[in-house]
Amino acid sequence: MKKQFIAFSTLLMLAAAMKLQSAEPENSLISKSLSVQSADEKFKLSFGGRIQADGAVFVGEDYQPLGNGVGFRRVRLGATATFGDHLSGKMEVDFTDGSFSLKDCFVKYDLPHSLSVKAGNFKESFAMSAMTSSGDLMFMEKANVVSAFAPEYHMGVQGEWRSGSFMTAAGVYFRRINGSKEKDYSETNNKAGQDEGISYTARAVWMPLSQDKTRGFHLGGALSYRTPKTTVGSLMPNTVRYSTTSLSYINKIKFLDTAPITNVDNDLLAGLELAAFHRQFRMQGEYILNHTHRSGDLSTEKFNGFYIQAGYLLFGGQQKYSTSRGAFTQPTPGKSWGDLELAARFDRIDLNGTQVKGGSANGLTLGLNYYATRNLKLQLNYSYVDNDKYADAFNSAAVGYNSSGEKVYDGEKVDENSGKGGNAYGILGLRMQLNF
Structure with missing residues (x-):
């Protein structure tokens, strides 16, 4: 109810x-x-929302079939309120797949000297792509490395400072407030006396051409020290898990999955960001490193990944950059009927550590974006994903054959004399997005 x-x-x-x-x-x-x-x-209340409807077709799977389909990627409703010159707040909820999840829900207060503080549920300031609004993404999905590692929404308190060409943000964060599954996990673990975990995250960005609207440069970095959260699973203390759906929301098989990593003392995330734009052109790239430190004699698991992407507006539009987010926003079309943007991205992720084998993958994505109006956007993506044999979705996806010619679901059991292990396949995706 x-x-x-x-x-x-x-x-x-x-x-x-x-x-x-x-x-x-x-x-x-x-x-x-x-x-x-x-x-x-002195008082203003604004309402808005976003609908993203997706479809995808998969071609060329090696061992594990993937089902074509359609679905809603996001169904968002939200409100923003401002009270005078200093106090504001935002609430946004998502109803995707008929379930309820809380996104932004925070209070913000602007202080003197370009300082501000906010508290509630919001994105941790980590990774340029993660700080980009989902409605402004160049591709239908973020790169695998960002999907797997970027913390995104957690409860916390964060301070921000912006002045001239510099922006910094730092905060302390607690558990994820999301859907009913995370809520059940957290409550069960709380009753068992488990601490919910804590994170310290900081990001700094240098924007030397921030006053120029036709061109810009972005150099950023972020660090996050994290103890295990209680939203990973029920009665699973000191456990973390990293996974991603491999560039498609329609695909429900998470080939890239570390499975639960136990006996974790802390995680250390580090990220580097580089971006630039000039009139119709924009590019950005990121590298993210994750060290999962385990207790006792267990070795540290080291994961990493990167991506580089670029886009070009064909009909004279202008790329746009937000100095408040340190990220790109939706461009201004060059024609009365809109504009077309050609885009390309290469990304790589490696979840194979010392003992943990979560798989690695390369991805190449080509995109065509049609910005019809400020409210309507169409995206056409083709991605080619090449997973290694360890990308077996926690032993639930076929990744090759053994020496007897039987399909196996564990990368360790693949006999590569019978063929290369891992699934390589193409994804043709289409999205219709409406902002209001």
């Missing part, structure tokens, strides 16, 4: 906002699009 009530209440607020839009403005409130504000402009 709580989920239905939240959904109904959110829709009701949106309906009320649209009602205000069509009504005559009263003395105290002025309606503007999906926003209402007081006459003195």
Whole structure:
């Protein structure tokens, strides 16, 4: 009942906002699009959302069949409120696949000297691609290394400072507030007396051409020290797990999966960011290193990955960069009917450590983005994914043959005299996105 009530209440607020839009403005409130504000402009409430509908076809699988399909990648509704010059807040929820999950839910206060602090549930400031809004991504999915390692949404407190060409953010974060599964895990582990884990994350960005709207340069770095969270599984203390869906949300098989890594003392994440843009062109790349330190005599597991990508607007549009996020936003089209962007990306991830074998993969993605209006965007992607034999989805995906010619689901058992292990395949994906 709580989920239905939240959904109904959110829709009701949106309906009320649209009602205000069509009504005559009263003395105290002025309606503007999906926003209402007081006459003195000290209070403003804005509503918005995002719908992303995806479809994908898989071709050329080696051993493990993949099912073609369609689905909603994101169904978001949210509201942002500002109170005077210093206080603001945001709430955003997602209803993908009929389930409820909380995204942004925080309060922010702006202090003197370009300082600000926010508390609640929000993205940890780590990785340029992760800090990019999901509606502004160059491709349908983030690179595998970002999907696997970037912390994204957690509860916490974060301070930010922006001045001229520099931006920094640092905070302390706790457990993930997401869907019902994470909630059940956390509550079960809490009752068993397990600490929920804590993280310290910091990011710094240098933007030397931040005042120039036609060109820019971005150099950034981030560090995160993390103790295991209680949302990994039920009664699994000191455990972490890293996995990714391999460039497609429609594919539900996570070939790249470390499985639960036990006896973990802490994780150390480090990331480097490089990006630039000039009029129609933009490029960016990142490298992320993850060291999982285990207790006792167990060795440290070392994972890493990188990507590099670029895009070019064909009809005179302008790439756009947000100095508040330190990330790209949706470009300005060059024509009245919109603009087309050609894009390409290469990414690699390696989840094969000393004892843990979660698989490695190379990915090549070509994309065509059509920015029809500020509200409507179409994306066409073709990705070629090449997984090694250890990318066996925690022993649940076929990755080769043994010496007897039988399919095996464990990379360690692949006899490469019978053929190269691992699945290589193509993905043709299409997305329709509506922002409102």
